[in-house]
Amino acid sequence: MSDPVSAPPPPSAARPVAAPGRTGTRSPGWVLGRVAGAPVVLAPSSVVAALVLAVVFLPVVGSQFPGLGVGAYGIALVFTVLLFASVLVHELAHGFVARSRGQQPHEFVLTLWGGHTSFGGASPTPLTSALVAVAGPAANLVLAGVGFAGASLVAPGGVADLLLWGLGVANAFVALFNLLPGLPLDGGRVVEAAVWGAVHDRSTGTRVAAWAGVVLAVGVPVWVLGGPLLRGERPSLLGAVWSCLLGAHLFQGARDALAADRWERRRDALRLEAVVRPAVTVPAGASVAHAVGTAAAAGAGEIVVLDEAGRPVGRVRRPDALAVPPAAAATTPVSAVTAALPAGAAVDGRLAGPALMRALVAACEHSDVAVAVVDGRVVGLVSAVDVVAHLRART
Structure with missing residues (x-):
């Protein structure tokens, strides 16, 4: 041997x-x-x-x-x-x-x-x-x-x-x-x-x-x-x-x-409130001044644009809205500063844990943010970056 x-x-x-x-x-x-x-x-x-x-x-x-x-x-x-x-x-x-x-x-x-x-x-x-x-x-x-x-x-x-x-x-x-x-x-x-x-x-x-x-x-x-x-x-x-x-x-x-x-x-343990960014909704025909004012009054950092049927179709980034000159904000339609949101970007805000995670993953395949909807009402936006940061944070 x-x-x-x-x-x-x-x-x-x-x-x-x-x-x-x-x-x-x-x-x-x-x-x-x-x-x-x-x-x-x-x-x-x-x-x-x-x-x-x-x-x-x-x-x-x-x-x-x-x-x-x-x-x-x-x-x-x-x-x-x-x-x-x-x-x-x-x-x-x-x-x-x-x-x-x-x-x-x-x-x-x-x-x-x-x-x-x-x-x-x-x-x-x-x-x-x-x-x-x-x-x-x-x-x-x-x-x-x-x-x-x-x-x-x-x-x-x-x-x-x-x-x-x-x-x-x-x-x-x-x-x-x-x-x-x-x-x-x-x-x-x-x-x-x-x-x-x-x-x-x-x-x-x-x-x-x-x-x-x-x-x-x-x-x-x-x-x-x-x-x-x-x-x-x-x-x-x-x-x-x-x-x-x-x-x-x-x-x-x-x-x-x-x-x-x-x-x-x-x-x-994931819950919507841990990662959601509060948002307000405005109709597609609203002006930029109205959208910014509504967000400021509600203390929300995000603006979601709704179509005539009340469905979320776009997102207004505040820097884009604030870039509109104040003199023109009242006459500039919010659609001019709206980024489109695909239909699959909505998630049920009542979900939690793995079910919420799966819904967010599916939604973020269409967009970098997901619209959180509870009982037909938009409550905020969820960013994939925020979710990953939350999950990676040390307990």
């Missing part, structure tokens, strides 16, 4: 598309194909991972086959390809289990840190979340078993033995590391699901698992660096750099999970 791989690939993680700033667009990279209705994307950062893995595995090949020469590079390349295939199997396992539970994968991405599977939304139940999370590590354990079994069937000390044994060790490491109990790792999703199921609140589960991820982010480099120091040895430079980078990656993932949770909690 060969020496174990000294630095297996970092973990991958399944994640919903829920964090602030995610738009549902595809991650940058090369599309290798489509599986389960979703693209398989090779991110540019994966090239760095491939080079690092090849460099790490090359000395192992050289120690086993000192006279191999250039062929050692070929073996290192084959091993790297096998590891990337293992990561892809991990991600596909997430996707297939999710799809079987009614959750459509959005994309499978291979990255510097292994990979991730994104979905169009969060898991609907704790059980689904847990099953999707454990599917990836379970696939790696199966591959580890295949690698070890294959190594036992081939001649010891050969190239096949080296590759199969290394594949088994690497997959076992990836599976066990991913099961560590903290976000963004799969084990963190299991913790999140367990707490969610116990207290019936996903947000609490996310916060517990994310803070556990922060502990892991600190613990990984401490363990990698502290172990050799306690034994009176000097940590390897590669191990020190890799563990610190991995710790930073885990910390960022945990931080993103907390940010996404804060975003979702504020979205669920």
Whole structure:
């Protein structure tokens, strides 16, 4: 048997598309194909991972086959390809289990840190979340078993033995590391699901698992660096750099999970009064002077123009109205300074939470502002910029 791989690939993680700033667009990279209705994307950062893995595995090949020469590079390349295939199997396992539970994968991405599977939304139940999370590590354990079994069937000390044994060790490491109990790792999703199921609140589960991820982010480099120091040895430079980078990656993932949770909690608590700009309405035939005077009397900063049927058809920006010379304001029709509002820009102001958010997203596809209407009466305007700022504000 060969020496174990000294630095297996970092973990991958399944994640919903829920964090602030995610738009549902595809991650940058090369599309290798489509599986389960979703693209398989090779991110540019994966090239760095491939080079690092090849460099790490090359000395192992050289120690086993000192006279191999250039062929050692070929073996290192084959091993790297096998590891990337293992990561892809991990991600596909997430996707297939999710799809079987009614959750459509959005994309499978291979990255510097292994990979991730994104979905169009969060898991609907704790059980689904847990099953999707454990599917990836379970696939790696199966591959580890295949690698070890294959190594036992081939001649010891050969190239096949080296590759199969290394594949088994690497997959076992990836599976066990991913099961560590903290976000963004799969084990963190299991913790999140367990707490969610116990207290019936996903947000609490996310916060517990994310803070556990922060502990892991600190613990990984401490363990990698502290172990050799306690034994009176000097940590390897590669191990020190890799563990610190991995710790930073885990910390960022945990931080993103907390940010996404804060975003979702504020979205669920969203109410119109938190983001609406009070507005007055004036008929399309009114003058600029009348519109400005009506807004000033009501203390409103926005003016909405109504057609003859009382439907909002335009918006008057106060700077445009005030730019009209006072001597001409009384005779200038408000239509001269009105920006048209499309029909789909209206939202029901009685909505709240996710329903209000969905309505605002749909309305802002037609315009940068939405008209809030309650029982047929315009109460104000809602800007997409104001909504995003409200959701991103820290509690």
